[in-house]
Amino acid sequence: MPRKLRLMLAIGVMPALAIFAALFSLSTIATGLVPERATQLPVLNANAHAAEAAAGLGGFGTPKGAEAAAAMTRAGRETFLSEPINANAISLMALARQLGGDLPGARALYEHAIVVDKRNRLANLWLIEDASANGRLGYILDRYDVLLRTGGPTSTALYDTLATALREPAMVPHLEARLVRNPPWAEQFWLRVAPNPGAIANLGELRLRLLARKIGNPANNDGDIVRRLVGLSEYDIAARLARSIAGAPAGGGFTIRNGEFAARPLVPPFDWETYTGTEFGAELDPASGVLSFFSVTSIDNLVAHQLSEAKAGRYVINYRVRNPEVLGQLQSTLRLRCAEPAMALGTLPLTRATGGAAFTVPPTCRYLWVELWAKREAAPSGYPEDALLESVEVRAAP
Template identity: 30%
Template sequence: MTRVLRILGCLLAVIAAPLLLVQGMANARMDARLADLNGFWKADLASALVQVEQSGSTLRLDVNDAGIELAQQAFASEPLASDALFPIAVAWAADGRADDANALVDAGLRLDKRNRSLGVLELQRVAAAQDLPGLFAQLNRLSVLYPPLINDFVQPLTAALDDAASVPAIRDALVAEPVWAEAFWKSVPRSPRGLASMYALRETVDAGVTGESDALLLEGLGNGGLFAQAFDHWDAHLAGADAPRTGFMADDEFAPIGWRSTRSGSVSFAARGGGGYDIYVERQTAGELARQLVRLTPGTYRFTAETSPARDAEHLRVSLFCAGAEETAAGGQSQTLDQAATFTASPACDIYWLVLTGEAYATRGALDARLTGMQFEAVR
C-alpha cells in the first residue's frame, strides 16, 4: 500500500501546483477593497487564503477565519462560484465534519467538474481511504478534463512499475481502456524492474498501444539490458513476416534492433535512406558509429558493406560482442571493412552487439564516407 500512497502523492502534487501559484500571486495583491469585488473574484481570493503544504503523499490544508468568511460571502452572492466551496470544505474537514466536507466536494464537482481545487480534496479523500480503484477513476476524470496534463498524470504510474505489487491494479485499469492509456505506454521506465513490469503488462494488454509505443518499449528494453525480452517483444509486435531471425536491420527504425547511431562533435552516423549512411570522423579521432542487437545460433556469419570512397573501408571496423559481456579485444571479434568480415557465434551466447567504429588517425583529413548495401547473414 506504500506504493499506492506514493502514486496518490505524485498526483496530488501535479494538481496542487496551480493552487500554490495562485496562492502566492493573490497574497501579493490583496487589499481592503474585497467588499467591492463580485462573487467570482471573492471566491478566487478566498481560495488563495487556503494554506497548502505538501510532504510526500500528505497534503495539509488550512484556512483562516477571513478566508472562510470571504468564501461564504462569495457563494451567497454568486451560487456558481464553485471555488468558494473549496475553503469552506477545508474548514469543515479541519473541524471534524468530514462527512459534510465530502458532501460539499461532491456537490461542487457536480456544479463544476473542472474545478482543480475540489479535485485536490477528492484525491485527498481517495488517498485517505487507500482506494486504488478510486484513484484510477479520478485519473481518468482529470485526463478528460485536462488533456495537456495527461503526460504528467501517468508519470507516477510509470514509477509504480518498480513495485510488482502495483502491476495487477494497473493492468485492471488499462483493460478498461482509460483515456490515459496511450500516454502511459509511451512513458517507458528506465529501471530494469520497471521495464520488466511494463513488458509483462504489454504481453497481456493491448488497450492504448500503438506502433510508436511498441517501438519505444523495444528501445527501452534493449538499452536497459533486457535483451531476451527485447527480441520476444520484437517477434510478437514489430517484426514483419520477412524479418530475419537474427534481427539484423540495415535501417534504424526499431533501434537497437537496427542501428542505434552515434552523433557527437567528432563522430556522426547519419541515415540517408535506402539503408545508406553518411559517416564522419574528425581527423585524429576515433569512436563508435553505431550498434545493433543481433540474435545468433551457433555458426559462422558474414558482414558485408560497400564503402564510398573504397579507400576509406580500411578505416572502418565491424565488431561482434556478446551482449552484456565486457567489450574488450579478448572478448569480441573485430575486422575492417576492406573485405568481408566473418564471425563465429558461440553456443555460450545467443544475443550479440554488432558494432561499427571508425578512425581517422591515418587519413589526410577527416573521414567522410558513405556506407551502403549492408548485409549480415549466416554462412552456409
C-alpha cells in the first residue's frame, strides 16, 4: 500500500480516537460526569471503571503522567474480574500496555477485545493505526467496516477519511470488495463522498465497477455523481457512467439523446437538463412529447442543454416547433459549443416551424454542448404562451 494512502487512513483515525476518548465513558450520565465517584459504588456498572481511566487522560494519547497507565490497568482489571467478557476492560488493559511500551502485549489484548466484541471502538481504532504502519490496507478497511456499522460521531470522522483516501486509485478495488456486500453504511458512503471533489473521479470508477457487477446504489445519487464529474470536467468517466446507467444513445455515434422528448431524462446532462427562474424556464413533458420553454426578460438565459459525446466531422442540426407563431416575440436559439477545449461551433435561431444548420466538429472536440437559450425583447402584455419544441436532431451532413 502506498505510504501516502496509509498516512491518510492512519491520520483519519486520530479525530475518531479523540471523539472516542470523549464518549468512552457513556455507560450512564453519572458515570460520564463524575467517573471517579462512580467507581466508589459497587461494580453494578462495569464501564464506570473504564470511565475513570478515560478521565485520567487530558486527551487521547497524552496521559497525565505514569499514573494514567496504572489507573487504566486497575480499572481494566476490576472490570474484567467483575465482567470477564467486557471488551472495554480488555481494551483498557491493552491501552495500559501500550502506554507502558509493550506494543506486542497491547496488540494481543486489542485483538482479543474485538474477538469479545468486534465493534469495540477503542480496539478497532488502535488496530487501524497499528495496521497502517504495516501496509495492511485490507485489514484497515475491515476495521473501518466494523466501525461504520456502529454509527455515531466516530463513523462521521471515518467517512471523511475514506473520502480523502479515495483520491488514491489504489483504494478503488478494496472499497469495491466491501461495497459489493451492500453493507448498511453504503448509503451514507455514497452521499458523503460524492461532494468531495478530490475523490469524485475515483468514486465514478468505483461506481462503474459495481454497476458492472449489477450492484445498486442505495443512496440513488448516481445522477448527482454524473453531474459532479461533468462539473469538474471529468467527461470520460461521466460519459462511461451515463452509458452504464442509461445505455448508449439510440443510433450510436454522435447523436442527441431523447431528441423527441419522449421520456424523462435519465442521466442529465447526458440527457436534457432544464433550468427555471422567476422570468424564464423550461420543462420536458414526455406525455406531450415536447420541451416547453418561456422567457419574459430581455436577458438571454440558458433554459435547457445536453452534453453529447462528439466525433469529428461535418453535421447538420435540425429542430421542429409545434407552435411557431410564438417565436415572433420569443427570441430563442440553439447553440453548439465544444466542452473542452471551450469553443463555439454554431448558432441556429428558432424563427419558424422547422429549421436547420450545418456545423463542423474538430478532432480536438470530444464532448459537445447543445444549448437552448431564450429571451424576450419587450415585456408581454399578459401571461405569455410557452414555445413547444418537438424535436432536436443531429445527423451527419450529406
